[in-house]
Amino acid sequence: MEDTTGALRRMASEAFGIDTWREGQFEAVRAAAEGRDVLAVMPTGHGKSAIYQVAGAALPGVTVVASPLVALQAEQAHALEASLGDGTAVVLNSTIRARAERAAWAALADGTARFVFLAPEQLAREETVSRLADLEPKLFVVDEAHCISAWGHDFRPDYLMLGEVRRRLGGPTAIALTATASPHTRAEIIDRLALSDPLVLLQSFDRPEIGLRVQRHVSEDAKRAAVLDQVASLEGPGLVYVATRRGSEELAAALADRGLAAAAYHSGRPAAERAAVHARFLDGSAGEQLDVVVATTAFGMGIDKPDVRYVVHADIPDSLDSYYQEIGRAGRDGAEAVAVLHYRPEDLGLKRFFAGGHVPPEQVASVFDAVRAEGPVRASSLGERTGLSPRAQSRILNLLVRSGCVQAGRSGYRATRGMDAQDAVGRTRAEEESRQRVDASRIEMARGYAETDGCRRHWLLNYFGEEAPAWCGHCDRCEEDGSREQAREREGSVPEGWSMQDPVRHRDWGAGLVMGVEADRITVLFDSVGYKELALSAIEGDERLLVHADHA
Secondary structure, three states: OOOHHHHHHHHHHHHHOOOOOOOOHHHHHHHHHOOOOEEEEOOOOOOHHHHHHHHHHHOOOOEEEEOOOHHHHHHHHHHHHHHHOOOOEEEEOOOOOHHHHHHHHHHHHOOOOOEEEEOOOHHHOHHHHHHHHHOOOOEEEEOOHHHHOOOOOOOOHHHHHHHHHHHHOOOOEEEEEEOOOOHHHHHHHHHHOOOOOOEEEEOOOOOOOEEEEEEEOOOHHHHHHHHHHHHHHOOOOEEEEEOOHHHHHHHHHHHHHOOOOEEEEOOOOOHHHHHHHHHHHHOOOOOOOOOEEEEEOOOOOOOOOOOOOEEEEOOOOOOHHHHHHHHOOOOOOOOOEEEEEEEOHHHHHHHHHHOOOOOOHHHHHHHHHHHHHHOOEOHHHOHHHHOOOHHHHHHHHHHHHHOOOEEEEOOEEEEOOOOOHHHHHHHHHHHHHHHHHHHHHHHHHHHHHHHOOOOHHHHHHHHOOOOOOOOOOOEOOOOOOOHHHHHHHHHHOOOOOOOOOOEEEEOOOEEEEEEEEOOOEEEEEEOOOEEEEEEHHHHHHOOOOEEEHHHO
16 A cells, blocks of 8 residues: 555656655645645745645645735646646636636536635635635645734735634645745744644755845946946846836836836736736747846745846845845756845935834724724624724734734634723834834844845845855855955854854843854844844843843
8 A cells, every 4th residue: 555655756746747856845745745734934946836736636625825926826726737637726816807706616616626826815805715614625825924924024914814714714734835934933924824733844045056246336326327237238037126116117118228128017017917027027928028027126026937047136125035035036947147236325214214104093993992892803894893904904903913902813803801992002002113123123134234244145044044154155245355264264253152043032122043143243133123233242241131041
């Protein structure tokens, strides 16, 4: 009798043509097929989709895939149909017409369709969740799972409902997938999705085939001219990221004037136009093949193209989490690629500005009063009382839960005893300010990457809590004369007593994790204030300033 491992390998080979596995892939498939929850943190291009495809094909019943990348859902469904047969995967999102939606539900009901792809906002609809629950799905997949975490760089309120959705679906085995997640984000993913004893797979964040470069500029005009000259000289296909919609349109037009087939891609363009740009960049199926796409950093393109040769950032991102995901779209075929950041220190001011802002207190009070009056109550039932959009309401519910004003349970949300609306407004404001401190710390770490005089890969990997040599040989800093000797000196002077991932406690900032150790400083990720660099001289001069958690 064939064992589970043998059956899965045979099916993966026969149905999907998978005979070799990247590290961690098959372990995740086997765990999910055997009913164990999985959190897979794997770099872009590692093959995360294969995990749920093979596991879902092996399990009886329906696999529900929640993904924010609407542009990719149809592509993912087509890929599954190519392997498993026509009609085995369907899409339910805002882009499909009523007739196609009815056909999709019918295919799910009669067992023809085995996979269904939905955007998180579709799962906010009571009717959708109720109909999915009737199907008794066996697997629940959350792609881009870091979006569920307030610690995540791309937090999306729609994701907050997914834990409740999973419970409503009967608690099927869950697979959470992401290309980047700090220790805090991983913990929050596990908590919010109620993953039970999950198999957590962490693969190296290193992408050695991508050369890392930073070009520093004094003026905005000089920076723009340098971006245009560089992109015009690079061999594509490539991606350029900018900060604003207007910037994407203007830069794409300027590149077209240089003779490149270029197009802008941002959330302000109609869905049909975005889909056409996506198709033209991938394979030219919707017209002329594009050389380069200019996209806003705030919009996730989800480009799944193996031969992207460069990713150029015309503006610094708001975090290294965002930067890592965006440059990870280069070199997925394993061939050499380059990632260039064009940096002007003044650009950080705009990022700091957008890191501020508060939810209106009257909206907080409205949601809290509705929960207190109706609780326990599901999020989908609050909209009529508050008059808020599902997105705004979810954001406020997240703040209320994180600040301890509201409790989330299986039967819905309920107000914490002894709390009133005034308490809720005050506590959520404090929670927002804490989040803003974290966001500000991420901006400072991005600045540090741009301005470091050491290996950029070392800085980037340390940011994610991964140890790395002080010299990579494939970034602009390491290619400078004498860089290897300087790196050896740095490695030889690293102090003893502090190691990556050490749990520590600061006198004022509380609990944290060591994310980087240098000769003169350590970097710590704190629960309360985010990333902080601490001078070793200050730590050594005050023995109570920072201590190991087991000594606190």
